[in-house]
Amino acid sequence: MKITAGLTAQPTISPNSVDGTGNSELVLCPHCDLAQYLPVLAAGEEAHCDRCQQQLDARQYDPILPPALYAASALLMLLLANLFPFVSMAIAGNRSEIHFFDTSAVLFNQFHQSLAILVWLIIQAVPAFCMLAVIYLKIGMLYRLPARIWVARVLFMLKPWSMVDIFLMGLLISFVKLVATAEISLGMSFWAFCLFCLLHLRTFQVLDRHALWASxxxxxxxxxxxxxxxxxxxxxxxxxxxxxxxxxxxxxxxSRCYTRVYARLPASLQKTLALLLTACVLYIPANVLPIMRTVSLGEITDSTIISGFILMWQNGEYPVAIIIFLASVVIPIIKIAVMFWLCFLASTPTLSKGKRNGIIYQLVDWVGRWSMVDVLVVAFMAALVRFGLLASVYPKIGAVLFAAVVITTMLAAVSFDPRLLWDHQPSADNPQAYLNTEGVIK
Ligand SMILES: [Zn+2]
Ligand SMILES: [Zn+2]
Incomplete structure (x- = not known):
């Protein structure tokens, strides 16, 4: 096992030994299933898997106070983000001002309920729950509060669906789009939201998952x-x-968290393939149908993802055009193609190359959620740009379908069991795999 230290910390026992007091803990790598004894780590140290380099544990200097304080500060910022004006826009003497909550409320009032609920969940409800859960669990570490197991289970399940960082990126893209035609003013709540994003990110960085479950x-x-x-x-x-x-x-x-546990996720490849095929089917109308309707001086224009990108490129907004193209076109296609390829590799033992493909899987899993940025841009602009025939933005069915593509591909990544890539790779109990894959026994 590879130990990487923080400032001056060193492992207190040998990485590959069990001390006499039972302090060393057996772990199985979640990505390659290799059994390793986790040494007692000092504050600031991380332990990584010998075979795939996946992080197995990371020890924080103080597992209780910093996460609770960051989470409480984040919640305060989220409250402030909802109390004051968020962003205002002025065009030809008309002014439109929105609050943070309007991002989803306006959509709901415009009968785009599914999109409104999705946006509300990923930028308000889930992040707020995560911060509350961290505070509850940290206080629970001291006072043994009830239901901590269920709170912890839901927290780690919902974590990838908290998309405040992506919404912040969507806001910046929207500003670049609007600033050429209108005057944009940032309210108090906008800055509170920026702080909320930073504190939310920091809370998860200092959250010691291992210490939390051990408590x-x-x-x-x-x-x-x-x-x-x-x-x-x-x-x-x-x-x-x-x-x-x-x-x-x-x-x-x-016996600790009461989760149903499988040695390998049942029907992992079938479920992943079914979700990927669904994403492929949804991807076509999501790109063909308009995601947004723009009204400008009485002229109505419907734009698809591609036409929106072309327009921005022609207007010389190259950085934003590239971000939108990458997030909305390149990433979903690459993610779907890579997931199909990994499914093929996992079902073809002679081709599996666990380490490289394990890294690719983690990468596409992480980057896939950023495709939601275009949907959030549309949601925000629809809430802000409301000047009737002068200038208005309305979401269209393409945005809902594209959100469905992103959600489906995220679920496909969750359904995929990366251990399948390693099942025919070298390990102490399967040395023959070396012959199969490398041609030599190491
Ligand atoms: Zn591993
Ligand atoms: Zn468990």
Whole structure:
């Protein structure tokens, strides 16, 4: 196991040994299933998997106070972001001012309920819940509050769906689009929202997941010492993805967090392929149908994702045009193509190259959510630009379909089990795999 230290911290025991006090903990890598004993880490240290370099644990200097303070500050900023004017826009003597909540409320009033609820969830409800959950769990570490297991489960499940960072990017793109034709003024709430984004990000950076679950209950450990370098599957062990506990393969639910646990996600490839095919089907109308209707001096123009990009390019707004093109066209196509390729590799043992493809999987999984930026741009502009026939923006069905494409591809990545890429790769219990993949036994 590779240990990377923070400032001056050093591991307190040898990475590959078990100390006599039972402080060393068996973990299975969530990406490649390799069994390793996790040493006691000092503050600031991280432990990475020997085989795939996935981070297995990261120790914070103080696991309780900083996350709780950052989360409480973030919640305060979110409250302030909802209290004061967010952004105002002036055009030809007319002024439109919106509050942060209007971003979803206007859509709801314009009968785009599905888009309104989605936007409200990903920029208000889910981020607020995450911050509340962090505060509750941190206080719970001190006072043993009830239902911490369920709160922690929902927190880590919802974390990828908190998209305040993407909304901030959407705001900047919208400003670049609008600033040529209108005067934009930023209200108090806008700056509060920027601070909220930073504090929200920082809260998750300092959140010590391992310490959090350890405070709820000690990690269940196999009775017998197991061999490192073997996969969990070969030793009849499996990993709880929610709380990282290790348990016998015949046990159905995790004894710590009660999550249903599988050695490999059932029908992972079939589910992933079904979701990818759905995304492909949705992607065509999402690009053909308009995502936005613009009214300017009585003239109505419907724009698709591509025509919006072409217009921005012709207007010389190259950086924004490139961002929109990457987020809305390149990333979804690459993500769908890469996920299809990974499904093919996972079902073709002789082709699997775990380490490289594991990194590619993590990359497309992370970058995929940024495709939501165009949908959020449309939502924000529809809320702000409301001057009747003079200038107005309305969302169209293409935006809803494109949001569905992004959600479907995110679900496809969640359904994919990356351990399938490693099941025919070298490990101590499967040395023959070296022959299959590298031609030599190492
Ligand atoms: Zn690994
Ligand atoms: Zn668990």
């Amino acid at each position: 709820i209950a000690p990690s269940p450990q196999p009775v017998l010492r197991v061999k490192e370098g073997h996969t969990g599957l070969s030793m009849q062990l499996k990993l709880c993805h929610c709380c990282t506990a290790v348990m016998p393969i015949q046990q159905k639910r995790c």
